[in-house]
Amino acid sequence: MRYRQLxxxxxxxxxxxxxxxxxxxxxxxxxxxxxxxxxxxxxxxxVSERWTxxxxxxxxxxxxxxxxxxxxxxxxxxxxxxxxxxRNRDSSCDVLFQAIGVSTNWLVDNDGVKxxxxxxxxxxxxxxxxxxxx
Amino acid sequence: MVAVGCTPEVDGVDPAGGxxxxxxxxxxxxxxxxxxxxxxxxxxxVRRIRTAFGNARNECLSQRGFDQLSEIRVPDDARTSLDxxxxxxxxxxxxxxxxxxxxxxDPLLIPxxxxxxxxxxxxxxxxxxxxxxxxxxxxxxxxxxxETMDSVERLGQYLHNAFVxxxxxxxxxxxxxxxRLSCLANRGFRSTSGPSVFARxxxxxxxxxxxxxxxxxxxxxxxxxxxxxxxxxxxxxxxYRPTTExxxxxxxxxxxRHEIDFDCGGxxxxxxxxxxxxxxxxxxxxxxxxxxxxxxxEAEQ
Numbered sequence: 227m228r229y230r231q232l233x234x235x236x237x238x239x240x241x242x243x244x245x246x247x248x249x250x251x252x253x254x255x256x257x258x259x260x261x262x263x264x265x266x267x268x269x270x271x272x273v274s275e276r277w278t279x280x281x282x283x284x285x286x287x288x289x290x291x292x293x294x295x296x297x298x299x300x301x302x303x304x305x306x307x308x309x310x311x312x313r314n315r316d317s318s319c320d321v322l323f324q325a326i327g328v329s330t331n332w333l334v335d336n337d338g339v340k341x342x343x344x345x346x347x348x349x350x351x352x353x354x355x356x357x358x359x360x
Numbered sequence: 361m362v363a364v365g366c367t368p369e370v371d372g373v374d375p376a377g378g379x380x381x382x383x384x385x386x387x388x389x390x391x392x393x394x395x396x397x398x399x400x401x402x403x404x405x406v407r408r409i410r411t412a413f414g415n416a417r418n419e420c421l422s423q424r425g426f427d428q429l430s431e432i433r434v435p436d437d438a439r440t441s442l443d444x445x446x447x448x449x450x451x452x453x454x455x456x457x458x459x460x461x462x463x464x465x466d467p468l469l470i471p472x473x474x475x476x477x478x479x480x481x482x483x484x485x486x487x488x489x490x491x492x493x494x495x496x497x498x499x500x501x502x503x504x505x506x507e508t509m510d511s512v513e514r515l516g517q518y519l520h521n522a523f524v525x526x527x528x529x530x531x532x533x534x535x536x537x538x539x540r541l542s543c544l545a546n547r548g549f550r551s552t553s554g555p556s557v558f559a560r561x562x563x564x565x566x567x568x569x570x571x572x573x574x575x576x577x578x579x580x581x582x583x584x585x586x587x588x589x590x591x592x593x594x595x596x597x598x599x600y601r602p603t604t605e606x607x608x609x610x611x612x613x614x615x616x617r618h619e620i621d622f623d624c625g626g627x628x629x630x631x632x633x634x635x636x637x638x639x640x641x642x643x644x645x646x647x648x649x650x651x652x653x654x655x656x657x658e659a660e661q
Contacts, residue, residue, distance in 0.1 A: 256480065256584035263487040264480045280506050282478050282582070282597050290573040306570075317479045317490050318414070318429055319524045320513075322441055326467040329451055329524050329559040333441045333517045335510070346521055351465045352562075356478070357441045358406075358513065360414030 255280030259296050263338075266321055266354065267313040268305060272342045279305050286353035309351045313340040319359035325350035333357070385589050391449070393628040397634040398446040398523060401516050401645070404442045405652045409501065409509055412659045416500050420493035426486055428479045428590050435474040441513050443522040447630050451559050452623055453613050460610035464571050464602020465563050474594035482585040502658040508651045515648060519637060525625075526633050528557045536625045543616035549609055559626075560614060571602040 261267035261280065268279035270293045277293035285291065287306035295302045314321045314334045323332040325347055332347040343351065416445055418430040450469040454460035463469055481487065498506040537557050544550070544566075553566030563570055575596040582593035602610070617623055638645065 227453045256482065258584070262482065263490075264478070281471055282480055282593055284475075285575075286598075286600075288467070288573045290575075292565050316433075317481070318417075318434075319478075320441060322444055324444070324467075327558045327562050327565075328528060328555055329447065330521050331441075331444055331517055333513060346525070353442075355439065357444065358410060359438050359440045359476075360410045360417065 254294075255282050257293070261313050261315060263315050264317050265315050266356075267315065268309045268354075269304065269311045269313075269340075270308055272310045277303065281354070284353070286356045287351070291314050293305045306352060308349050309343060311340055311342045313338060316356060319356035321354050323347055323351040323354045326352045393446070393448055393627065396446040396630055397638045398516075398519060399655070400638070401445060401519070402512065402649055402652055403440055403441050403442040403633045405649075405656055406442055406509065406512055408656055409505065409652070409659060410440065413497050413501060413505075417493045420496055421489055423491075424489045424493070424592060426489055428592055431592060432477050432479065435476050437473045438476070439473050442516045445516050447559075447626065449623070450627060452617060453560050455614075457611050457614050460614045461607055463600060464606040464610045465561065465568075466571065466602065467560075467562075468598070468599040468600065472598075475597070477594050479590060480582065480585050480593045481590040483588040483590050485588070486590045502655055504651065505655045505659065508648070508655050512648050512652055515644065519641065523630070523634050523637055524559075526637070527539035527629055528559065530586055530629060530633070532625070532629050533557070533598065536620065536622050539620045540613075540616055540622055543605060543619055544612060547613055547616070561609075562628045563603075563609065566609060568605050568609055569603055571600055571606050574599040574601065
């Protein structure tokens, strides 16, 4: 896993707030560590929620998105080809993860339940798309 | 069994046998990807039920004082999960040298639906209302509505992944894959990591750095909702900037695929495997289609 420290952030009341400042064009949802309602939450690990990133929209990860380490409070590692679990709290859409290389799909219902990525998607997801929107 | 004139004969025997599926079947976008058996799954029925559910849910939320989801009109081209089953002209990569030059190895080659906003919230009352309205709205569509929808969508994904697994493990695909790798190697591109068999190559597997994904918010990035607020967040626009090396590789891959008729071979394989798969689960599909029709009938009363 490549480590890349992008920002040093101030810890405020135990919550991390990642400012969507000018030039920072990545989606971090509401910027808070908790997986809140209306966010799409990705986790590096299957059980641990230590490394996470949250989204409000579709995203293709590439080297554009990094995991936020909620313990050491820095960015570390790429989300691309690394996600092992997810929780979809979007208010109206399911989320489809895709491993573009091997053309597999993983559909996650917006019931807010945290799920482990199955073998054909574990550490393979390149992107997610909101689908089945109502 | 179908043949479209691109399966190489082995020992003088056409392994696919049978009649041509279509005239003029060529490569990439000329192939009749819309003829894939997996696309016969009931996408439109799923869409109709989603629309009925959405209308009921939005009405329920409005009655509780939350109009935000009503304000967002889900575009007509918005995708269901059943729109992502099977393969497409973009599964293996760019469809032309021009596209490869412009898009490189962009993972999002497939044309995207109209972006539309999302509702974001920090309001517990909204969360509760959505939960209630979801349950109420599914119930209004009938006892088995949600369960049936879930079954159809799960079935679609299961079939897609089962198809892909069989396809990439098949001897036919392996032959195509080896020919592709061989052609790429002759052009100086060798795989250094990644899966031994793939549909679409990723730059890093060939030692090529990933291109740049740029998301911009024309009206400014949305603010996290203030205390106990529900807001509508406008979507970003996305641009992909491939590296020069990536473009060279993507062009080489398109040319190699043309040279060995890769896409046509993949297409034929897809048709054959999907036909077999659907036949294996035909009674399950019939049940699902029947249940779905019942749900629609009850929902649209």
